[in-house]
Amino acid sequence: MHFHKFEKIWLIVGSGTLIVFLLIIGINAFAMGHTPPSEDEILNPREVDTTPPFDEPGLKKVSENEYELVMVAQAFTFESVKDLKIPKGATVHFKVTSKDVVHGFQIPKTNVNMMITPGHVNSITHTFDETGQFLILCNEYCGVGHQAMGVPLEVIE
């Protein structure tokens, strides 16, 4: 099929740009470890309360300045510890599942954002380099109280 000369240039430049974009995304994902949250672990969504580690949600120190935060999402809160306080510079591994419907898990001002589907575990890691007030919120509609589903998280000195 015949393409006009200008159209050839336009399509080569356009497609070339797309290929560059894809290379950046691909290298960033697979060579630099920035793949999206894609945990493969499953559990019985009706037995979350008796399935470790979700039978004891909360903050656990793994090593110096490294923590695992196990949370259970349910309408309309994230269950873990009462006052979430994390020292500045700490790396936190979030490990979350849902007891009921699909929820979202997002912390504004950070890259933390993932879906929580019942029956599945999802996890993401973030290092909090600055002190301040943060907010863990649900960003997937989960029912009439969805807008109330958020818990504060404080990063302290």
Place this chain on the structure above:
Amino acid sequence: MMNPTVDRADAKLSMAHIYVAFAAVLLGGIAGLLQTLVRSGSIQLPAGIGYYQLLTAHGVLLALIFTTYFIIGFFYAGMSRTLGKFYDQPYRMGWLGFVVMTLGTLLTTVMILLNEGTVLYTFYAPLKASPLFYIGLTFFIIGTWLAGGAMCNHYYISKKVSKEKLSPLFAFMAVMTMVLWFVATIGVAVSVIFQFIPWSLGWVDGINILLSRTLFWYFGHPLVYFWLLPAYVCWYVIIPEIIGGKIFSDALARLSFVLFLLFSIPVGFHHQLLESGISPFWKFLQVVLTFMVIVPSLMTAFSLFATFELAGRKKGATGLFGWFKKLPWKDARFFAPMVGMLIFVPAGAGGIINASNQMNQIVHNTLWVTGHFHLTVASSVALTFFGIAYWLIPHLTGRVLTGRMHSLANLQTILWAIGMFFMSGAMHTVGLLGAPRRTAYTTYQEHPDALGWIPYEVTMAAGGSILFIAILLLMFILTDLAFFALKGKEDFPIGTVADRAEKTPIILENWRLWLTVATVLILVAYTVPVVHMIEHAPPSSPGFKFW
């Protein structure tokens, strides 16, 4: 056989769909206005109406009912115009489709009004609506299949009778869009019929959530192309005639539609990038395919601007951009779709951001996404559909689009663009700050982050109010054109192909070939991850009614 006007019986069938489409715009628009006012904390809803109930109504009425009815009505008219009066069998099938679709629509709408289906238009399990909500959706989809069947049947008979190897461009594009719809809706139909209905009736006690979401998005992304392609039909086939130009190339127009069929379906994972249970490799593969579907849009942009420039130069334009001034800016049939086209530039760029793995992490499920599709479907597509309605309705009702209505329609377009600038602009910005989509008014116990979003939400409400005024103006214009405007003859513009354009290769209309390639791509993109979802599934989930 080309007809200068749409046959009167076919016109009735077409108009029936268009009435439903614009009734949905009015109702959906009211819901949208109320949502922006609630979200900004300006009002509280009376009479026990829920925010999420309105949100469900807004999504279903505008994204599903308005678009689908308008598209089908537009295609019936255009096929009657370019292929000739509908043969008896497809004509009856068309009316049957209308009845079945409308029964489904009424059933689903009633369930939403009764607060039995407040699950939003994506109806993610395990939120469980009344079985009648899902049965209504099933009827709606079966109705659209009958409509698509009617068009394919009419196309098939017409092609047999005329013995032409290539059908008119409009008919080809309409059939391609409906074929895309058939392939896409298989996913959602399988999910609703085999997963949702038995589960909501209590025949089974659980549902595979990940599988249901995957089947939904197998449908959900081609759905957006089902909205976009009819706008492209207008841009490719109708706009050249309105501006006094020619279709740049019939072959390239067909090629772009073939590419849409191939690449708009195996890409649903880019809506599920942040989910468990799908490996990063398969997510990335579908991101690559998502980027492929940008190529036919690049081709479209080139063809359209080539048409504009050639038409302008024919009218005596000089210099690099002189042709731009020669475009008929005062003609509402051109102005509304043209503004839609221009908005598609930032809208498409936003889409590339959304599909990019890492950037999606920032914007996923924030108001950014809502801002994005209010530029694509609610501006580019909607303005083009309005632009079509301005001449199509009087053409079908035997009236004319007068000068005064051209001016009012242009005012409507300007109001729409201004309203959307504020609403969508604020949504994009506050989304980057982290404000979630699909969420009622909230400050999360006076959290400083959430308090910072409120000024943007007020801007959204201001934009939404301007948009609502634009909807009222649209209703006035369309009512006038349907019932009160001067009697006469309004043209149904159909472009002709430029003389210099090359002959179209027959292979572009080889359905068996393109459907085979599309199937192979779908199987490659989905087989392994879907088998994994079924074999490695957690115990199923019970349903919940949290509203």
